[in-house]
Amino acid sequence: MARFQYSMQSILNVKYKLEGQAKSAFRAAAARLMEEEEHLAAIKKRQENYEKEARRLVSSQLDVTEINRCRQAIELMKEAARNQLVVVHIAQRNLEGARARLNEVMKECKTHEKLKDREFEEFKHEIDQEESKAIDELVSYSYQGKANG
Secondary structure, three states: OOOOOOOOHHHHHHHHHHHHHHHHHHHHHHHHHHHHHHHHHHHHHHHHHHHHHHHHHHHOOOOHHHHHHHHHHHHHHHHHHHHHHHHHHHHHHHHHHHHHHHHHHHHHHHHHHHHHHHHHHHHHHHHHHHHHHHHHHHHHHHHHHHHHO
């Protein structure tokens, strides 16, 4: 019996590999975004702690050098938070780019899978026609044998 072999199977295999790579890149971008967001949250937490410390220092016995140190630390944390926010936005854009590439590769895979399905349906139709032709020939041969016998 004939076996179905998709004529562009090698291309489909490459598309599957590209899809796997795109999924890996997407996962890496998502992990990077999460890491950067966690880093931003840690910076904001440190800033919040410095602000609490500054409020405590202002409300207790006045220590100007400690208050100034705390204010400088708050400003440093604000700057670090702004810088980290930029890094988070870059990571978000990278994630969106990875998502777009993944979607494109998945569309290409689906297209080739549909082509493979169509080719398989044509193959089955050809097999059915060949079987029908063989049955017709067998019936015709059997009928001629009985008519001559």
